[in-house]
Amino acid sequence: MTTPLASSRPAKRQAPFGFRFVAPLALGSTLNPINSTMIATALVPIAADFHASVAETGWLIAGLYLTSAVAQPTMGRLADLFGPRRVYLASLLLIALAGLVGGIMPSLGGLVAVRVMLGIGTSGAYPSAMRIFRVRADKLGCEPPATAMGVLSMGGTAMLAIGPFLGGVLTSAFGWHAIFAVNVPFALGIMVLVFLWVPKDDRPAEGLGRLLEEVDLPGIGLFTAFLLSLMIFLLNLNHPIWIALPVSVIFCAGLILHSRRRAQPFIDVRMLARNRALSVTYLRAGIMLMMVYCILYGFAQWLESAAGFSEKEAGLITMPMSIVAALSSLAGTRNSSIRMPFLMSIGSSIIGCACLLLLNNSTTAWLISIAVIFFAAPQGMFATATQTAVYMQARAEEIGTAAGLQRTAQYIGAIAATSLLGLVYGQSATDQGLHRLALVMGVLGVVLFVSTIFDRTISRPAKR
Template identity: 50%
Template sequence: MSAPRISGRGAAAAPSVDQPAGTSAKTSANTSAGQGGAAEGRGNFGPRLIVPLMLGSVLNPINSTMIATVLVAIGGSFHVGAADTAWLVSSLYVASAVAQPAMGRLADRLGPRRVFLAGLLVVAAAGAVGLFGPSLGWLIASRVLLGIGTSAAYPAAMALLRAHSQALGVPTPRPVLGLLSLAGLSSAAVGPVLGGVLASTLSWRAVFAVNLPLALVGFLLALLWLPEIRTKPAEQGSEAQGAAGRAGSGMDPVGVLLFAAVLICLMLFLMRLDAPNWPVLGGAAVLAALMAVWELRQKAPFVDLRMLAANRPLTLTYLRHGMTYLVIYCMMYGYAQWLEDAHGYSSATAGLLMLPMSVAAMVTSMLGTRTKGIRAPLTVAAVLMLAGCGTLLVAGHTAPGLALGAAGALFGLPQGLASTANQAAVYGQAPAGQIGSAAGLQRTAQYIGAITAASLIGLFYGNRATDSGLHDMALTSAALGVAVLLLTVLDRSLRTAKE
């Protein structure tokens, strides 16, 4: 096992990240010091630590949504249709779903700062490939690189925050974790607007090229401000320490490939739910079984199935997070499409009507950081999702614009609450020394929800979004909302969770 030490400006000598928060000598001192110690801890989570982490965390969501406004232009440039340009969207999701836990694993093993910096360099390279790529294939390759590079930021940030927290002997303040959620939510909201501005003032290639300055600025700030985490061989300790050490060694490339193959097969099946390709689904099942057999035989598996089976609270958090975002993505993409098709609104007007959803999500993400518990905000989020689904069940193409904007806000409110609360749950439930890979798997659950949502939208709408299609989507989303609510109120581990 390797135990990180933090060095650099303002950093204290760190206990092992495998040591639970609250068990260090400094923590004991802070306990006796009372509120003074907590205030000291909060003071060490300042802008120099948070700004680079936030900048890195915006890159994946902004690239996920920025591409939406230039798909038609790209198709025209290369004389291809929507079915071909759709790979520019799905390739990033699949690459991100695989790369998030992989990058988290590397952050746990090599140190989060190194992985964070390396990811930003990959993002810069991806921007260059997209800027000069001569064909659609090159652009897809750029999007795959973007998925890999941007996936380093979030799990590395979570791992760095936990290591920094344990170095100080105080918990990471919830508002600090909330800032990472806020960065993702706000950047996803401005992505389509930014993409449209870049495409109209420069060209669609600017949507790829903008990653160059963003990544290089982030790299410079991270290089100057993020604390260094070095690894050293740990002394032989308890059996638990030995297990954590095994989990942090090796990358299990076969496990990574099998995991990627399962996701690709699932995506291919989900993309045509109107005409299901059952052999592809069968292939996914076979590959999943092979992956399970392989991972259970590994000392350092890519996906630690034994840990997930033993850590029921964390597994439930992944399930709850993925189902929540399935509903959110159905709303985010399906509702906007309905506004254009059924109401006849322009893309710009539909974007304005979706703006209350983004604003509500950003507001509640920050409000969620002010709560000490996890169960209460998740319960409220599930109830608000159900309220939003009920609104869509009675919505029609004659509804006034004010009501349509309010309906969108009803889905933004639970998005912000669920994002910050599930993030805090993963931070507290992840095994010692595996926070990076655990955070990556949380994002994987989110991306699987996004892929499934896109498939459901295609199934319900067909060639055109209609009122009946919206109502079918709302009814399905309501059933998922009930499931999320039950997963929340029946999860006893959330009743006492504070971090």
């Protein structure tokens, strides 16, 4: 009796990335995007309760994005050093505390502080989940868990899209405090699932001394000052605060010099310099996510201000986009190459920009809903492809930090989107402003599409 010849290369085992393992990680990935966007429909009642101006309530948005941009790489580094499961659980506990305090907070300044707490807490979920995936796959010698990471991306993408509608429903039914309080049962429930279904970290946690050595407090301060001064300039382009621009350049230069001299810097410019593929991935993600946030915030403003739809109606119009975006996250895992999902996503956004040029305040709701669907792939498929690119291009020991920097690029894109919306809309969203926005995004999309075709860094793995 003959037996089949053994392969010269042993087959890799497939790790059990099943429902019980993936579910708590995917649920945690929804916390940052849903908290980022639920606030949009609650700004008006919050301003009324605290007699605040639009600029003052705007810090509820800017505070979370600025904090998340700083906290993502920090939490990623902590996940690399002290164990992703531990960091994940600590982050969930902070989210629950922020939700509890936010539900009873009596002042606007206090709410901004709560949003900062949420920014720190929700920043721990994604890099920790990516690190957990990487540790498990490397331990069992399996291929990257493409489908599992697609589910991770799908959860975040779905919440990013439906957050404003969900915030409107909660605010109208229970008051604006509900968008904070809902975090308490959600975070505690995920903590229970993590305890039950996610394996413990293999190695013990480092001590406090190692924590102080590894956390680059001067680097965090320089990066925060750089982003804050840049944001002050970008958010006032109609009436520029020019001094903020050179100040941001000075802080950026200081950050680079500091990072090159420190062994373990907060922003590892050496890693970005030696890993060109990863740097290009971050740049591409930042530009595309800027366009995505322009749609999430700018299109909703146009629906309510120019087209005359209510908050709930605007949410229903964009609901098909959120569904398609979630499905496209999984579709992106079916491609053997990540270049094609990138090109399909960018191409879809270009078509979407062309459709926006045809819309006006008399366009029917179903045509508007069809037009905006073309922005689903940039939210879903593109996010999955970027996730896979970071997974492939980062070194194993740097995957948590690299995942955190990916989200930092996303939040910088969000800040840039806020600036662009203020520039093209002026006092309020109009048809003309929407068309100007579509033209700007369309040009960016074409440049991104052509550069992605000729980008030789795509799929380039990191040197181990």
